[in-house]
Amino acid sequence: MLIRSEMPADHDAIHELTWTAFKPMAYSDDTEADIIRALRADGDLAISLVAEDDGEIVGHVAFSPVTIDGVHDNWFGLGPISVKPGRQRQGIGKALIAAGLKLLDERGASGCALIGNPDVYGHAGFVSDGQLTYLGVDTKYVQRLVLRGLVPRGTLRFARAFGS
Template sequence: MIIRQETQEDHQEVHRLIKKAFKSTRYSDGMEQDIVEALRKGETFVPELSLIAEVNGQVVGYILFTKVKIGDATQLTLAPLAVLPEFQRQGIGRALIAEGHRIAKALGYDCVVVLGSDAYYPQFGYIPAAQVGIQSPYDIPSKNYMVYALSNKIASIKGLVRYPKAFDM
């Protein structure tokens, strides 16, 4: 498996991949692939953090980290993460998260927020965001809104998270 930055040639395949991966999940609204298309056109898009996992030349996984505001700070949100059903539970999601965190840190970000499964993200070091004073703008159980610290500056990052408009779809 290799992980690399997505290019324009990958867009169609990534669209199909996200659609397939989210199809059978019960919490999806089926809009994830369209949100990604909209995010790519916005100023919160970080090309270095739009990553694909490839196995034998096939795109099998995708992860995107986008800029959000937390209080006055510009940090990141992880959304979406998608692995083709037939390639799940093989460590691809884990590898995409690890590579994304490595690049995000190198780019100077301090934390990543995620709205997701509290059975999945805590194993990578995500903790409930409310515990460190970071508030979700969504009306969801607080255990499903998590944050990962990329640096020790996280202690000074507090407040409500504001998302780009594309997430309102």
């Protein structure tokens, strides 16, 4: 499996993969694939990686700028992340997250935040201590990983494409 940056020829495959991966999820509002297109169009797709296996894109992860209490401070959000059904739980998502976090660190990012299941993202080093909030979501789902600097406190906002 090869993890690489997206190329323009990948855009439709990423859209289809994301739509397919999120379709059966009860928590999905069916906007995830469109969010990636909007992030790209807005210039907010800071990192977009694909996992390719035998020429097929089987996974994708996006990272985009976030603000905490209205300040960017070199923080990024993880997501959406998707893995092809039938290929999930094989370490593809974990590998995509690790590669993306490595790139963020190499670029001098302060950290990364996400909304998600602590049992899933805790293995990648994400934690929730209640210091970050997001639109009334239970703070146990609002997680962060500090790469450098201080632990953030405040209200998390994602890029405009997320509609938050």
